[in-house]
Amino acid sequence: MNRMSRFFKSVLLAVGFGISSAMLVVPASSVVIIDAELQDWSFAGIFGRYDKNQLQRGFQVFQQSCAACHGAKQISFRNLSEEGGPSFSESQVKALAAEYIIIDAELEDGERAATPADRWPEPFPTLRDARAANSGAFPPDFSLLAKARGITQRFPAWALNYFTAYQEGGTDYIYNLLVNFTDAPEDYDVPAGQYWNAYYGSTLAMASPLFDGMIDYEGDEFPETTEQYALDVAAFMMWMAEPGLNSRKQMGFQVLIFLFVLAGMMVMVKRKIWSDVKH
Amino acid sequence: MASDATTDTTKRDFLYVATGAMGAVGTAVAVWPLIDQMNPDASTLALSTIEVSLSSIVEGESVTVMWRGQPIFIRYRTADDIAQSKAVPMEELKDPASDAERVTEGQEQWLVQIGICTHLGCVPTGQKSGSAKGDFGGWFCPCHGSHYDTAGRIRKGPAPLNLVLPDYNFLSDTLIKIG
Amino acid sequence: MSGHSSYNPTNPVAKWLDSRLPIMRFSKEHLMDFPTPKNLNYWWTFGAILAFMLVVQIATGIVLAMSYTPDAALAFDSVENIRRNVNYGRIIQATHAVGASMFFVAVYVHIGRGLYYGSYKEPREVLWILGVLIFVLMMATAFMGYVLPWGQMSFWAATVITNIFSAIPIIGDPLLQLLRGGFAVDNPTLKRFFSLHYLLPFVIAAVVALHIWALHVPGNNNPVGVEVKSSHDTVPFHPYITMKDLLAIVLFLIPFAWFVFFAPDILGHPDNYKPANPLITPAHIVPEWYFLPFYAILRAIDFDMWFISAKLGGVIFFGGSILVLFFVPWLDGSKTRSGTFRPLFKPFYWLFIFNFFLLTYLGAQLAVEPYSTLSKISTAYYFGYFLIILPIVSRIETPNPLPASISESVLGKGGS
Numbered sequence: 037m038n039r040m041s042r043f044f045k046s047v048l049l050a051v052g053f054g055i056s057s058a059m060l061v062v063p064a065s066s067v068v069i070i071d072a073e074l075q076d077w078s079f080a081g082i083f084g085r086y087d088k089n090q091l092q093r094g095f096q097v098f099q100q101s102c103a104a105c106h107g108a109k110q111i112s113f114r115n116l117s118e119e120g121g122p123s124f125s126e127s128q129v130k131a132l133a134a135e136y137i138i139i140d141a142e143l144e145d146g147e148r149a150a151t152p153a154d155r156w157p158e159p160f161p162t163l164r165d166a167r168a169a170n171s172g173a174f175p176p177d178f179s180l181l182a183k184a185r186g187i188t189q190r191f192p193a194w195a196l197n198y199f200t201a202y203q204e205g206g207t208d209y210i211y212n213l214l215v216n217f218t219d220a221p222e223d224y225d226v227p228a229g230q231y232w233n234a235y236y237g238s239t240l241a242m243a244s245p246l247f248d249g250m251i252d253y254e255g256d257e258f259p260e261t262t263e264q265y266a267l268d269v270a271a272f273m274m275w276m277a278e279p280g281l282n283s284r285k286q287m288g289f290q291v292l293i294f295l296f297v298l299a300g301m302m303v304m305v306k307r308k309i310w311s312d313v314k315h
Numbered sequence: 316m317a318s319d320a321t322t323d324t325t326k327r328d329f330l331y332v333a334t335g336a337m338g339a340v341g342t343a344v345a346v347w348p349l350i351d352q353m354n355p356d357a358s359t360l361a362l363s364t365i366e367v368s369l370s371s372i373v374e375g376e377s378v379t380v381m382w383r384g385q386p387i388f389i390r391y392r393t394a395d396d397i398a399q400s401k402a403v404p405m406e407e408l409k410d411p412a413s414d415a416e417r418v419t420e421g422q423e424q425w426l427v428q429i430g431i432c433t434h435l436g437c438v439p440t441g442q443k444s445g446s447a448k449g450d451f452g453g454w455f456c457p458c459h460g461s462h463y464d465t466a467g468r469i470r471k472g473p474a475p476l477n478l479v480l481p482d483y484n485f486l487s488d489t490l491i492k493i494g
Numbered sequence: 495m496s497g498h499s500s501y502n503p504t505n506p507v508a509k510w511l512d513s514r515l516p517i518m519r520f521s522k523e524h525l526m527d528f529p530t531p532k533n534l535n536y537w538w539t540f541g542a543i544l545a546f547m548l549v550v551q552i553a554t555g556i557v558l559a560m561s562y563t564p565d566a567a568l569a570f571d572s573v574e575n576i577r578r579n580v581n582y583g584r585i586i587q588a589t590h591a592v593g594a595s596m597f598f599v600a601v602y603v604h605i606g607r608g609l610y611y612g613s614y615k616e617p618r619e620v621l622w623i624l625g626v627l628i629f630v631l632m633m634a635t636a637f638m639g640y641v642l643p644w645g646q647m648s649f650w651a652a653t654v655i656t657n658i659f660s661a662i663p664i665i666g667d668p669l670l671q672l673l674r675g676g677f678a679v680d681n682p683t684l685k686r687f688f689s690l691h692y693l694l695p696f697v698i699a700a701v702v703a704l705h706i707w708a709l710h711v712p713g714n715n716n717p718v719g720v721e722v723k724s725s726h727d728t729v730p731f732h733p734y735i736t737m738k739d740l741l742a743i744v745l746f747l748i749p750f751a752w753f754v755f756f757a758p759d760i761l762g763h764p765d766n767y768k769p770a771n772p773l774i775t776p777a778h779i780v781p782e783w784y785f786l787p788f789y790a791i792l793r794a795i796d797f798d799m800w801f802i803s804a805k806l807g808g809v810i811f812f813g814g815s816i817l818v819l820f821f822v823p824w825l826d827g828s829k830t831r832s833g834t835f836r837p838l839f840k841p842f843y844w845l846f847i848f849n850f851f852l853l854t855y856l857g858a859q860l861a862v863e864p865y866s867t868l869s870k871i872s873t874a875y876y877f878g879y880f881l882i883i884l885p886i887v888s889r890i891e892t893p894n895p896l897p898a899s900i901s902e903s904v905l906g907k908g909g910s
Contacts, residue, residue: 082756110574110578112361114361115578151365151366152361153361153362179574180574180767180768183764183767184764184765197757198757198760201752201756201757201760203757203760205764206764280577280578284584284585284755285755285756287755288751288752288756291755292751292755294341295747295748295751296748298334298337298338298341299745299748301334301337302334302338302737302741303741304330304334305330305737305741308327308330309734309737310737313532313729314532314904314905338740348582348585349554349586351581351582352560352561352580352583353560354581356561356579356581357580357581358579359579
């Protein structure tokens, strides 16, 4: 056992020594970092799970504010009623899907109403149409965006993420972007059709898509503000990108507990076997 | 002394067996996902039930829809078709089934069946107005010459059974759910 | 190992088989009775961990190939379909992706252990060379596997790394076209990478078999580096080492599972969740962490040397950083194997390990000051360690006295 604890000590020493000294030797990055304001996501960390009500509100924001320009092609309507997501009822999703049209050249009329099994229809038939409608910029698809974006963190924050399993940089990015459509600095010449964003540190082809009171939430538990909309839609986008998060983390606990118990038993077996050998 | 040694041995054996069992269970549980991934995935399962609207089908005509990767034959039968089918004596049938058993009560005009010949799995003809319907006005399988009647029952040829009926039910007079 | 065998089958079927294909005898001799030094520490379990990881990667990889589509138009969506719709797809995909990282963690520890305890020294040179060959094959496999999801990082990794070949004079450009199957990385590149990514792990498995064969001729090195002198120095492989290795594998699974279930994307890069786009290069492209040290060396050469351009120079140093490993058995002339008994060697070794971490860090930074200068210093030490320090230290060093045998070293530990 002595040998094993010594082994672990040297592992810790080697890794800790290596990483921390590498960080200390190197002076702070010369690249400009615009710090993101980290949010308290319900799905962050190993105990984090999606909040069904937040995802439902986020869907409302997505549908009413984003979906006119941004697609979500990896999502099927049926996902909206699946467990671990917004969990709308099946009949709600069926009614929702029926409002959308699927173009299908095989059919006589060339189109039909969508069913829960269909993918979320693209807002523009072609890339060219999308660009034409958005002053030359293509509005990115939303289905993976929350995982395709990240924030730049300073040391040691980013290194701690490995131990806290914080993977919510993408939603932090989205939130910070959405609430930072401000006036441009005085010396900055904003081109026509472009909008300054303080978090982005430059201009975007999208104006602020959210403003206070634009979407009606049921009840008055949550404020109808840009900040709240941004939080909710970012959470919804994370769900779109990683719909199985709840069950994956649940399974993780089962697996880790099993491994700890098995490892404990194996330590005992190993000691018994080696008890007659001086090593 | 001797009994102590025996207890020790028993304890040790129990530990070995328990650990081995844990390891075996863990391995089996870890292997299961690798096997289960071959089962139909979520997008396939989402299409395991479909809804079909009957409102656009004209009397006497048929449509074919895809369900679980197989053709489904839906025919709007004429009064003639039904009468012809009902008139057949049971003893003439290779796979006896009355006309009523082939359809839903009150919706006798609708015949819904899996369009795969029960002989060797070809798709019979007879869906389109011009195509061969066989000697009994139903369907004809060109592969080995099986003839089905207007209730989809096998009447002549090598096929052993009537065309298979899928699970379906009427949600309304013009809407059915298959699967 | 040969000459004496404890396998004496009494069962007639076993006898019949033994005289035709002595597979049971072979297994008993090499997997159960094989005499193994009894003083091996836990750094020695990483060989078994690596064998286990190879099995994990092959098993999950074969399964993923059942749902993956190697086509530039479909690959990205097919991987996303695996994550979303295939039963347990997210877990299997994450295991394969995180598994690549864990594989490299284990291989770096395994190599580091070999370097410290002098496991490459006579008579284990061939064992070492086969190991380096496995490492090279692993890098090729991991690189091509990373291209398959066809995200932005996949595409640009393929572009940048295949471009390395264009640095070769005269044949560079035709060779580049041959590798890519086109004028740029595209569908043909993806398809051949898929094919080779499927093939290479089996080549690795074959070289692993040779690696183990080459291990079983001289037997294991050990922490004191004194050869086995009698049966008092050894224990049978089974159950002593098998149990210890299995325990180490289960312990290794704990951080592995942590990443798979709680942070499957933390070792990757967000840009790979964007589909490949040949028109836009991501702002900051970095390889996977396990290539960073070598990537730092590639970038450190940003100056022309005599008639060698910076581009070719970078490639030469990049290739050299791996090639030099093949020659380590002859660069280190010290007769004392284990670093434990080499007072002068030890500080240089630990500085090398630190330097390797530093190179990893530098590989992830932008090519600006102070990183550029640090990368040059770090690269110089990497090569200096192998080409200058090891040969000189082995000549001028006076090693501490070695124990007479493994048993003596074990008993001499003050009764602990």
